[in-house]
Amino acid sequence: MRIVAFVPLALLACSPGGPTARxxxxxxxxxxxxxxxxxxxxxxxxxxxxxxxxxxxxFMRGTVALHFADLARPRAxxxxxxxxxxxxxxxxxxxxxxxxENATLCHPETGQPGAPSLEFVDLDxxxxxxxxxxxxxxxxxxxxxxxxxxxxxxxxxxxxxVAMATAYSRRIMDTEPSSPEAGRIIGDLVERAAERGPExxxxxxxxxxAREGRRRFMHTDxxxxxxxxxxxxxxxxxxxxxxxNRGDAPQDMRVLDRARRFGSGISSQPALRFAVAWDRGDPSxxxxxxxxxxxxxxxxxxxGRALQQTSLFDDNAQRVEYAATLLWSRADAxxxxxxxxxxxxxxKTMSWTDWLQPIDxxxxxxxxxxxxxxxxxxxxxxxxxxxxxxxxxxxxxxxSGRGSRAVIRADLESGGGPAALRGELRTVSRxxxxxxxxxxxxxxxxxxxxxxxxxxxxxLEGVR
Amino acid sequence: MSTTTCMALVATLVPAEPGREGTGGCIGFGxxxxxxxxxxxxxxxVDRGFTxxxxxxxxxxxxxxxxxxxxxxxVRSGGEDSYIGVAGESIVPQIQVAEARYRATGxxxxxxxxxxxxxxVSTSNASWDLRATAPGMGESQAWLERxxxxxxxxxxxxxxxxxxxxxxxxxxGPARRERNNGQDTAGLLILRPLANLGGEPGLLELHAYxxxxxxxxxxxxxxxxxxRMTHRSPWxxxxxxxxxxxxxxxxxxxxxxxxxxxxxxxxxxxxxxAWARLDHIDEAPGTSNxxxxxxxxxxxxxxxxxxxxxxxxxxLVGWDRExxxxxxxxxxxxxxxxxxxxIFVQLDLRARESTATSPTPQDI
Numbered sequence: 001m002r003i004v005a006f007v008p009l010a011l012l013a014c015s016p017g018g019p020t021a022r023x024x025x026x027x028x029x030x031x032x033x034x035x036x037x038x039x040x041x042x043x044x045x046x047x048x049x050x051x052x053x054x055x056x057x058x059f060m061r062g063t064v065a066l067h068f069a070d071l072a073r074p075r076a077x078x079x080x081x082x083x084x085x086x087x088x089x090x091x092x093x094x095x096x097x098x099x100x101e102n103a104t105l106c107h108p109e110t111g112q113p114g115a116p117s118l119e120f121v122d123l124d125x126x127x128x129x130x131x132x133x134x135x136x137x138x139x140x141x142x143x144x145x146x147x148x149x150x151x152x153x154x155x156x157x158x159x160x161x162v163a164m165a166t167a168y169s170r171r172i173m174d175t176e177p178s179s180p181e182a183g184r185i186i187g188d189l190v191e192r193a194a195e196r197g198p199e200x201x202x203x204x205x206x207x208x209x210a211r212e213g214r215r216r217f218m219h220t221d222x223x224x225x226x227x228x229x230x231x232x233x234x235x236x237x238x239x240x241x242x243x244x245n246r247g248d249a250p251q252d253m254r255v256l257d258r259a260r261r262f263g264s265g266i267s268s269q270p271a272l273r274f275a276v277a278w279d280r281g282d283p284s285x286x287x288x289x290x291x292x293x294x295x296x297x298x299x300x301x302x303x304g305r306a307l308q309q310t311s312l313f314d315d316n317a318q319r320v321e322y323a324a325t326l327l328w329s330r331a332d333a334x335x336x337x338x339x340x341x342x343x344x345x346x347x348k349t350m351s352w353t354d355w356l357q358p359i360d361x362x363x364x365x366x367x368x369x370x371x372x373x374x375x376x377x378x379x380x381x382x383x384x385x386x387x388x389x390x391x392x393x394x395x396x397x398x399x400s401g402r403g404s405r406a407v408i409r410a411d412l413e414s415g416g417g418p419a420a421l422r423g424e425l426r427t428v429s430r431x432x433x434x435x436x437x438x439x440x441x442x443x444x445x446x447x448x449x450x451x452x453x454x455x456x457x458x459x460l461e462g463v464r
Numbered sequence: 465m466s467t468t469t470c471m472a473l474v475a476t477l478v479p480a481e482p483g484r485e486g487t488g489g490c491i492g493f494g495x496x497x498x499x500x501x502x503x504x505x506x507x508x509x510v511d512r513g514f515t516x517x518x519x520x521x522x523x524x525x526x527x528x529x530x531x532x533x534x535x536x537x538x539v540r541s542g543g544e545d546s547y548i549g550v551a552g553e554s555i556v557p558q559i560q561v562a563e564a565r566y567r568a569t570g571x572x573x574x575x576x577x578x579x580x581x582x583x584x585v586s587t588s589n590a591s592w593d594l595r596a597t598a599p600g601m602g603e604s605q606a607w608l609e610r611x612x613x614x615x616x617x618x619x620x621x622x623x624x625x626x627x628x629x630x631x632x633x634x635x636x637g638p639a640r641r642e643r644n645n646g647q648d649t650a651g652l653l654i655l656r657p658l659a660n661l662g663g664e665p666g667l668l669e670l671h672a673y674x675x676x677x678x679x680x681x682x683x684x685x686x687x688x689x690x691x692r693m694t695h696r697s698p699w700x701x702x703x704x705x706x707x708x709x710x711x712x713x714x715x716x717x718x719x720x721x722x723x724x725x726x727x728x729x730x731x732x733x734x735x736x737x738a739w740a741r742l743d744h745i746d747e748a749p750g751t752s753n754x755x756x757x758x759x760x761x762x763x764x765x766x767x768x769x770x771x772x773x774x775x776x777x778x779x780l781v782g783w784d785r786e787x788x789x790x791x792x793x794x795x796x797x798x799x800x801x802x803x804x805x806x807i808f809v810q811l812d813l814r815a816r817e818s819t820a821t822s823p824t825p826q827d828i
Contacts, residue, residue: 021716028682031681080796084801088508306508308545314547316548
């Protein structure tokens with residue numbers, strides 16, 4: 001029986017090299033990475049894959065698991081790191097995916113204390129791992145962003161990466177915290193937050209005034225908000241109850257409306273997302289605010305850990321909350337951030353406000369094409385991101401509770417110091433970028449040949 | 465049928481006792497449970513703790529050669545890096561084998577279908593008595609899985625001098641649904657050259673194995689070839705095997721190979737045992753500095769010490785070391801990950817019981 005089918009199927013099975021084998025590897029990793037969502041809501045996964053096909057930057061955002069799987073593949077043709085000489089250096093608290101769009105300008109609301117700060121706000125992939133993995137991922141993100149800017153050639157991209165490595169090293173090695181100049185790209189974010197924040201533009205865009213001055217979400221294609229199902233309503237209500245009980249929310253808060261949110265983000269696009277409009281009882285909309293609720297699932301495990309670090313948190317909600325507490329420079333960078341469980345889901349709460357302004361690679365491209373940004377701005381952005389990442393790492397701790405900063409500093413020194421990091425990051429970011437660009441092309445072909453779910457329809461058809 | 469010949473729990477690939485006709489029915493129950501405390505080095509984070517290193521329960525029934533077998537094993541839901549599991553991250557039973565089968569003992573033939581044993585893993589477990597300390601090389605390297613959905617057939621010659629087995633399976637193992645239209649075909653040949661010289665069949669066994677397979681949505685190649693030699697006598701058991709993989713876990717470019725050798729001594733005079741094992745893996749044959757070596761040694765006490773039959777319980781103390789070249793470390797060059805040691809204490813039980821049965825009225 002098998003003999004009949006044996007020959008053609010054996011021929012179909014992938015050869016060891018070439019794009020077919022690579023395509024199969026990409027397909028395997030991405031389908032497994034999205035398996036939780038594939039069985040629950042395949043349409044949203046198809047939308048995610050479609051968004052990833054749009055440009056290499058979005059593809060990068062959706063492929064942390066692929067990057068990690070690639071780094072971990074046991075093969076000789078990899079660039080060996082000069083660092084990670086001690087077990088502690090492989091179990092540092094990581095941001096997980098510190099790409100430029102994750103860097104968000106957190107501006108205090110009018111009347112609130114504190115100064116604007118840049119933070120990696122999305123900590124869905126946070127966990128313990130080798131510090132170099134974060135740095136490498138950040139460098140890849142910067143290179144992909146810069147590579148999408150017309151005329152930003154290899155030198156322009158590399159200058160950004162070198163600046164990032166230099167700033168990272170300086171912040172880790174210096175006993176005094178440094179404050180590099182933020183540059184125009186970050187300056188524009190500050191300006192945007194200061195301009196849009198007080199106007200509460202997002203609230204007005206997404207809600208309309210209904211009876212008794214209470215705002216309601218508008219369910220349109222433009223807002224990408226939809227009414228909740230009964231089950232979803234129960235989840236949101238339980239989450240709001242838990243939020244209030246923990247004391248994270250103002251005790252006089254009142255929920256005005258809630259909705260399901262679609263079409264946001266890349267990597268976590270299929271995750272459950274909810275929007276909540278709330279206020280503190282004032283009949284005017286002065287105190288009206290928006291809150292996001294988002295499901296958090298397991299992160300892809302980072303490669304290169306001397307020991308498996310399991311069970312260090314109760315759940316994913318606690319993981320992201322713990323990471324925010326340590327990695328952000330201000331505890332109130334997002335005053336509404338927390339992790340909680342509701343309806344069997346791990347969720348995180350986030351402010352949804354114009355006071356928080358993420359770097360947007362399309363906006364950077366626009367400004368670049370208009371001539372407002374130059375290679376010097378990319379270099380400065382690299383330096384800023386390197387500094388912010390080092391600051392985050394420095395505030396964190398290792399899995400065994402040691403201060404990360406001292407651990408990274410010792411490892412950086414023993415591996416050859418800042419010059420070695422610059423050299424290594426230059427090389428690996430170039431290789432990672434080439435690989436990602438190749439993979440992006442393969443991915444687009446895969447979507448064409450295998451369908452919107454990369455062929456995962458096989459899994460959804462049921463147990464055979 | 466007496467309880468000593470009950471085949472209810474015996475794997476399909478174990479010789480089908482040609483010429484020994486069984487009549488009537490029996491049911492069997494087996495347990496392999498091991499709890500372990502481990503201290504790992506280098507230290508950092510969670511480096512010591514208790515684990516359930518083995519929790520396997522076998523159930524089987526046999527009536528005139530027709531029967532079924534079920535193997536349940538505990539697995540940590542959520543896996544190593546996950547918080548998403550069943551009732552938290554509870555240890556849950558996983559069905560590892562669930563097969564219907566027919567054993568034509570007169571002809572030495574067995575056929576089975578369902579979730580069937582992998583022939584190489586199954587025979588590895590039969591020749592390595594310390595499965596509860598570590599799986600055989602193929603399974604521990606994740607080159608092979610315990611079982612797969614499909615069918616198996618095995619034929620053993622008169623006098624046991626040879627067994628030929630074949631499986632035809634989905635290729636995705638016990639934990640994944642079918643991902644492609646390709647099926648795996650595997651064959652195993654076991655020769656027992658000393659069997660017809662009046663010796664016990666296990667004195668010398670030679671195994672040759674081959675698998676043509678595919679895995680994942682991309683129909684990635686997943687081929688294997690292996691050779692093994694084993695010896696088993698009342699107080700010494702050991703063996704050596706070579707295994708080669710072409711494609712691992714959906715990655716067609718990985719073609720590792722490994723050599724494993726093991727020995728176990730169980731002195732007659734004292735209820736003790738000692739073992740040693742060495743696995744030598746080459747992740748990229750033909751390229752230098754791509755080796756991974758795992759060494760394991762240990763001693764044990766069999767309990768109860770004054771038992772009449774083989775004592776079911778063992779208290780084991782062991783040491784494992786794994787070293788790997790920097791170029792194939794989990795992150796290339798990371799010196800911190802090139803050597804790990806583990807010292808462990810383990811209490812493990814292995815026992816099987818069976819009893820003769822007769823058909824219940826409802827069955828007639």
